[in-house]
Amino acid sequence: MTNRAQRAATKAVRSATEFVAGRVASSDRMMSVVYDLINGSNFAGLEAHEEMLSDRVRVEAYHRGIQRNVQSGDVVLDLGTGTGLLAFMASKAGAKKVYAVEHSDFIQVAREIAAHNGFTNIEFIRANSREFTPPEPIDVVLHEQMGDELFNENMLENLLDLRDRVLRPGGRILPARFRLFVEPISMNDDMRIRRFWNIDLPDGIDLSASEHSPVAGRFDTGRNNQFWLRPHSVASTIGDPQPILEFDLNSLESLESLPTHHLVERTASADAIVDGCCIWFEAHFDDETMLSTSPLAPVTSWGNRVFRLDQEVAQGETLRLDVRLGQLVEPSTWDVRAL
Numbered sequence: 001m002t003n004r005a006q007r008a009a010t011k012a013v014r015s016a017t018e019f020v021a022g023r024v025a026s027s028d029r030m031m032s033v034v035y036d037l038i039n040g041s042n043f044a045g046l047e048a049h050e051e052m053l054s055d056r057v058r059v060e061a062y063h064r065g066i067q068r069n070v071q072s073g074d075v076v077l078d079l080g081t082g083t084g085l086l087a088f089m090a091s092k093a094g095a096k097k098v099y100a101v102e103h104s105d106f107i108q109v110a111r112e113i114a115a116h117n118g119f120t121n122i123e124f125i126r127a128n129s130r131e132f133t134p135p136e137p138i139d140v141v142l143h144e145q146m147g148d149e150l151f152n153e154n155m156l157e158n159l160l161d162l163r164d165r166v167l168r169p170g171g172r173i174l175p176a177r178f179r180l181f182v183e184p185i186s187m188n189d190d191m192r193i194r195r196f197w198n199i200d201l202p203d204g205i206d207l208s209a210s211e212h213s214p215v216a217g218r219f220d221t222g223r224n225n226q227f228w229l230r231p232h233s234v235a236s237t238i239g240d241p242q243p244i245l246e247f248d249l250n251s252l253e254s255l256e257s258l259p260t261h262h263l264v265e266r267t268a269s270a271d272a273i274v275d276g277c278c279i280w281f282e283a284h285f286d287d288e289t290m291l292s293t294s295p296l297a298p299v300t301s302w303g304n305r306v307f308r309l310d311q312e313v314a315q316g317e318t319l320r321l322d323v324r325l326g327q328l329v330e331p332s333t334w335d336v337r338a339l
Helices: 003-024 028-042 046-053 056-069 085-092 107-117 155-165 208-212
Strands: 075-079 097-102 122-126 138-143 167-174 177-187 226-228 234-237 245-248 261-267 272-284 290-292 305-313 318-324 335-338
Touching (some): 056 167, 075 155, 085 107, 085 122, 138 155, 155 167, 177 305, 177 318
Parallel strands (some): 097 122, 138 167
Antiparallel strands (some): 177 234, 177 245, 177 272, 226 305, 272 305, 318 335
């Protein structure tokens, strides 16, 4: 199969998956079950962990955050331990005891790595975190539960459950502070893929009639309103980025307390093509340690979903966007439209 065919097949599978997810997104209980199953499948092979372990931005941010915030004598719970890396870092930082919780068979790999490296204060627990209660209060809940769009790995449900059940008063979640961005972007000319009717072709060939054509409309599947960025493809944002959501897991009441309808207004600093609205997040360990998945930051293993706009904006013009996040845990229900 050619690379182009492989990409097409991948897009078809992703579209089918998002269609099914969208059908069950109205049920919080069903979504929780679905994402438990998806996470167990997505991270069950070495290849997924190879990508994460090779992500130096991710690994170094967690190493700094753990070294700065796990104290000698702490009891730590590592949620979704995977290879055990964060549990190992917590042990090295001085934790007295680490409970490494993982609901998939991959925990066998973490146990083997721990034994090979001589860790003796880590207890590996194969269980869903919502069904595990440690025998002692937890000082630090450590996690890397962020999906590409932040919420879509059951992060909030899992962490708020642990916070309320097992974290001691004054205990810490690491990382706990997050900022979500949905920002209009302009891409580099050689990486830009325009809407069908906006593509410039040689010899004066004009596709503009297809924009409102009922004939062409029959072939618009509606799936091309989103795409995934390739690394280094973004030239700039349109205006100064501002988060649409900011929250701290130490104090957040619930998933439902986060607003899902937002108005985004950005003033263009230069003439530009607004290719779309890009999603990224920041995870803050403390005031000095932060991990960003911005397309203008160093590349990470997280992807960037873009809601396509493909419109021109003049310098000084204000772009107004209606952002509806639907079900926060299911980005296929999100929508971004220009006003």
